[in-house]
Amino acid sequence: MVRPSRGDASPGMWRREAGTVVRRVAPPLEQTTAPFAIIAGLQIPRVPTEWAPHSHVLHELVWVRGGTLTSRVEDRVFTVSEGHGLWMPAGVVHGGRATAGARFYEAFFAPDRAPFAFAEPRAITMTPLLESLLTHLSRTDLDAAARERAESVVFDVLEPSERQFALQLPGDARIDTIAETLLDDPADRRSLEEWALRLGISDRTITRAFRHATGLSFAQWRQVLRVHRALTLLSEGLDVASVSETLGYAQPSTFIASFRRVMGTTPGAFFDKADSTPGATEDVRNPVLPVRDS
CATH class of the missing domain: 2.60.120.280 (Regulatory protein AraC)
Known part of the structure; x- marks a missing residue:
């Protein structure tokens, strides 16, 4: 279907x-x-x-x-x-x-x-x-x-990548609302204190819950989430300034610094490296697999 x-x-x-x-x-x-x-x-x-x-x-x-x-x-x-x-x-x-x-x-x-x-x-x-x-x-x-x-x-x-880039979701009822909201809108800028007020729990509880479930603080988890989303937006052709605005950063330089902290390089260098890596040469006899629907 x-x-x-x-x-x-x-x-x-x-x-x-x-x-x-x-x-x-x-x-x-x-x-x-x-x-x-x-x-x-x-x-x-x-x-x-x-x-x-x-x-x-x-x-x-x-x-x-x-x-x-x-x-x-x-x-x-x-x-x-x-x-x-x-x-x-x-x-x-x-x-x-x-x-x-x-x-x-x-x-x-x-x-x-x-x-x-x-x-x-x-x-x-x-x-x-x-x-x-x-x-x-x-x-x-x-x-x-x-x-x-x-x-x-x-x-x-066939070898694993040095970077296993996966976003761990909390799976904790106390903070799942935060995770789902940010997945839906990574630009949401609410602070830890604002989330605590909305959820009726302490900011220390949120911090402990994020660290226990994901190994990251709330701020770190949101930063990684935004970089995940940035990879898709950049691959679609959006420029750094547009991605920065879409993800809720005050200015592009802040987004670039955040991307570097997570990925170890700037957005431009990351995609330049990908573009310069020669892909497999497609053989005209390659089958294009049909999309499998029920």
């Missing part, structure tokens, strides 16, 4: 862009038949697209070019930007959202044929070699020997 969104929010995710298409994922062919150890392909959503919570019997690796992918896994939100991928173990329920026009790549790994697998969702470094190998494996004309050689190298070069 496919239905357009008017821009409403879904729990634990950013507010949807107007015109977002929400897709229910039916059990696809890959869940009943796995002729190879690795099955790879490509989708290009023409509009902002959200996939309802679902799971696979195969391990999944997703990555994007020309956009971002956000995925909700239980009490964590992952943001996948260029140069990185997200490993999703078999059986893990997850939802996702891709920006319009993003080149959305995915590869499925048969658990009984994989020499190893990550037990938890993990950010993966999408090196040019790894992307090229997975693109190569999306071809339909490879003989068994060529496919086996390529698959073995994939497992040699």
Whole structure:
């Protein structure tokens, strides 16, 4: 089933862009038949697209070019930007959202044929070699020997990213209202004291609750949340000044400093690095996977 969104929010995710298409994922062919150890392909959503919570019997690796992918896994939100991928173990329920026009790549790994697998969702470094190998494996004309050689190298070069960029959601009834409000509107500037007054609890209680649930203070958690959202906005072509204003910063320099504290580099340097990393060369024989709906 496919239905357009008017821009409403879904729990634990950013507010949807107007015109977002929400897709229910039916059990696809890959869940009943796995002729190879690795099955790879490509989708290009023409509009902002959200996939309802679902799971696979195969391990999944997703990555994007020309956009971002956000995925909700239980009490964590992952943001996948260029140069990185997200490993999703078999059986893990997850939802996702891709920006319009993003080149959305995915590869499925048969658990009984994989020499190893990550037990938890993990950010993966999408090196040019790894992307090229997975693109190569999306071809339909490879003989068994060529496919086996390529698959073995994939497992040699598949490694977690140094930065596991996930936003931990509190899951604490005392502060969940704060988290959901900020996910819906990261520009909300209410202070710790203002939230305490609204919720009828002390600011010390809020601070302790955030640290216990997320390992971060309220201010730090909001800062990380805003950087997650900034990655999507910047990948959509917004300039730093516009992103800064959208996220509620008083001036761009404050946003840049905040981004650097979280990501270790400026927004410009981060995306320049992603743009300069050569992606896999697309083979004209690559199958474009159909969007799987119920």
